[in-house]
Amino acid sequence: MLVVLVLTKFHSHFVSGHALVGHIMETTVVADEFECQLKCIGNKTCRSFNVHPRVDNLKRICELNNKTRQMKPGDLKKKEGSNYYGSVKVSSSIFTVQIDVK
Numbered sequence: 774m775l776v777v778l779v780l781t782k783f784h785s786h787f788v789s790g791h792a793l794v795g796h797i798m799e800t801t802v803v804a805d806e807f808e809c810q811l812k813c814i815g816n817k818t819c820r821s822f823n824v825h826p827r828v829d830n831l832k833r834i835c836e837l838n839n840k841t842r843q844m845k846p847g848d849l850k851k852k853e854g855s856n857y858y859g860s861v862k863v864s865s866s867i868f869t870v871q872i873d874v875k
Contacts, residue, residue: 787857788859790853791852791856792856793840793842794850796840798816798819799816799836799837800834801834802827802834805833806824806833806856809824816837819838820841821838821842821857821860822838823836823852823855824836826854
């Protein structure tokens with residue numbers, strides 16, 4: 774039996790207590806940072822994202838940005854409780870394994 778394994782890694786730069794302002798393309802409510810990252814990866818023009826707490830503290834507010842802090846360094850601002858994630862990259866490795874079944 775031939776088994777194919779795909780290992781996917783998500784890489785992003787993280788800045789605690791900050792948000793990139795002025796470059797939001799889309800705002801949505803998410804369960805956590807990982808869900809926001811998946812939304813950014815699924816959007817061809819997303820370059821970074823901000824995650825903010827909500828008042829109820831059960832969900833998060835996800836903002837997809839069309840710029841990064843490297844592109845607009847003056848627009849990365851302190852924002853208590855928020856987190857900026859930039860330069861989202863996805864890398865995948867494919868492994869093929871031959872297993873003998875008797």
